[in-house]
Amino acid sequence: MKVYHGSKTKIEHPTYNGSQEDNDYGPAFYMTMDLESAHEWACRNNVVGVVNEYELNLKGLSILDFTDKTNFSVLNWLAILLHYRKLDPNFVRNFKTRIDYIEKHYYIDASKYDLVIGYRADDAYFRFPLDFIRGNITLEQLEYAFKLGNLGIQYVITSQKGIDHLKFVKTIPSEEKYLNQYFNTVLSATKRFDELGKDEEGIRIFDILRELK
Numbered sequence: 001m002k003v004y005h006g007s008k009t010k011i012e013h014p015t016y017n018g019s020q021e022d023n024d025y026g027p028a029f030y031m032t033m034d035l036e037s038a039h040e041w042a043c044r045n046n047v048v049g050v051v052n053e054y055e056l057n058l059k060g061l062s063i064l065d066f067t068d069k070t071n072f073s074v075l076n077w078l079a080i081l082l083h084y085r086k087l088d089p090n091f092v093r094n095f096k097t098r099i100d101y102i103e104k105h106y107y108i109d110a111s112k113y114d115l116v117i118g119y120r121a122d123d124a125y126f127r128f129p130l131d132f133i134r135g136n137i138t139l140e141q142l143e144y145a146f147k148l149g150n151l152g153i154q155y156v157i158t159s160q161k162g163i164d165h166l167k168f169v170k171t172i173p174s175e176e177k178y179l180n181q182y183f184n185t186v187l188s189a190t191k192r193f194d195e196l197g198k199d200e201e202g203i204r205i206f207d208i209l210r211e212l213k
Helices: 035-042 074-084 089-094 096-106 127-134 139-148 160-164 181-194 205-212
Strands: 002-007 029-032 050-056 063-065 115-119 153-157 166-173
Touching: 002 035, 002 166, 029 035, 035 050, 035 181, 074 096, 074 115, 074 127, 074 139, 089 096, 096 127, 096 205, 127 139, 127 205, 160 166
Parallel strands: 063 115
Antiparallel strands: 002 029, 002 050, 029 153, 050 166, 115 153
């Protein structure tokens, strides 16, 4: 399968632990199957970068696929975010019971797998998981928020074995037209989400915590 990684520079020999530890799924190599998203990412820092194209061979890899709704829910993905992302100390103090409960019951150690497939939650979109923890939105709205943004699905390599199954193909120069496209996508989706009613029926954090009582 073809996968892409938007960057400032050519990355012919990626590493599985070279990214920041507080990324969505921890230190790993992040990719997408969507070429347009990769172009947006390559140009998100006001620099016209490049898209690195790879071939990924899935055979023999252990895969954790959060998009498989028969085995996983949005709560598993949320627990991963809460585990790796840096949270404001005041937020942690105010909602520690809720955060601890979600991690205890839904966290899955992604580092035990070669490849993780799941939602992408960049910094601009991290407000939605926090809103769910606060009780402001439902679980259904949380999932819908990420579909609104068309952020796509991430393919995340978390082991050397996964890297060994990745073959560099070429770099694709990006274009100036992508310089503002990423932020326009985020702003548009955020506006559409804010227009949704916050009183919609659905599963809220309070419903999940009831079994504590």
